[in-house]
Amino acid sequence: MRVAERDESLAVKVGTMALTLAAGWLAQRAVGMIWAKSTGHAAPKDPDDESVTIVQAVTFAAVSGAVAVLARRLAHQGARRYVARLASSSATPTA
Secondary structure, three states: OOHHHHHHHHHHHHHHHHHHHHHHHHHHHHHHHHHHHHHOOOOOOOOOOOOOOHHHHHHHHHHHHHHHHHHHHHHHHHHHHHHHHHHHHHOOOOO
């Protein structure tokens, strides 16, 4: 493996991690706000809480999981695209 390829994959991993953390935080906030507006209750924090029904807990878990996977995939794609753009702009043309 060439050094440039190893550096690029490291850059993608670091970028993905940073973007995933940011996207996860934003997604969590968005899901909580949407849940509160649509149900009139705060998002369930503790699944063992007696006031949270099993349907609410499962629904919230499914929605949260789906949003988390979407955020992670978009973060990874964005990091790969950004590193590819940086690599292509720093490459010198050979004429």
